[in-house]
Amino acid sequence: MKFNLPNALALLLFVLGGCATNSSSTVYEQLGGASKVSEIVDNFVWEIEYDEQILPYFEGANIDRFKQKLSEQICVVTNGPCEYTGDTMQQVHTGMNITEHHFNRTVDLLINAMNKANVPHPLQNKVLKGLAPTRKDMLYL
Numbered sequence: 001m002k003f004n005l006p007n008a009l010a011l012l013l014f015v016l017g018g019c020a021t022n023s024s025s026t027v028y029e030q031l032g033g034a035s036k037v038s039e040i041v042d043n044f045v046w047e048i049e050y051d052e053q054i055l056p057y058f059e060g061a062n063i064d065r066f067k068q069k070l071s072e073q074i075c076v077v078t079n080g081p082c083e084y085t086g087d088t089m090q091q092v093h094t095g096m097n098i099t100e101h102h103f104n105r106t107v108d109l110l111i112n113a114m115n116k117a118n119v120p121h122p123l124q125n126k127v128l129k130g131l132a133p134t135r136k137d138m139l140y141l
């Protein structure tokens, strides 16, 4: 194929434009927005449902509310256009006496949920990084 300057420039602008869009878009947008977050949260609830160790914690929990508030929280930590309207992590998890083991297991279930929703690993890491600061507000309370 012959070298064609206008085409080469157009290609370059296209590639650069793509990079610029990607670096300026939020993690929320890169994930795929509300529908992907809701897929992750639905998968997460299924993971919990089938986990003998974690399910007992959720006995008596309001799952519809959990889904809604967790979706908001994931949206916020990925810089999506949402507001978190739930209770603080400390308020919610106090009295559950969550151990490090059960916390880590729950994070594994969230990773399973993201894998099943085909979230690329670099994006999974960004979601986990966003949620990580909440850890200290949940353990042994």
Ligand code: HEM
Residues within 6 Å of the ligand: 054, 057, 058, 059, 060, 061, 062, 063, 065, 066, 069, 070, 073, 085, 086, 087, 088, 092, 093, 096, 098, 102, 103, 104, 106, 107, 110, 131, 134, 138
């Ligand atoms: C990745 C870490 C976690 C995050 C981001 C998280 C986030 C949340 C959120 C947003 C809610 C709803 C708050 C509200 O209703 O206002 C919630 C509720 C709940 N969480 Fe967590 N959580 C985490 C870890 C855990 C762990 C490790 C357990 C137990 C093993 C747990 C057990 C629960 C239960 C049982 C509820 C429902 C409480 C109820 O409806 O009465 N969470 N969590």
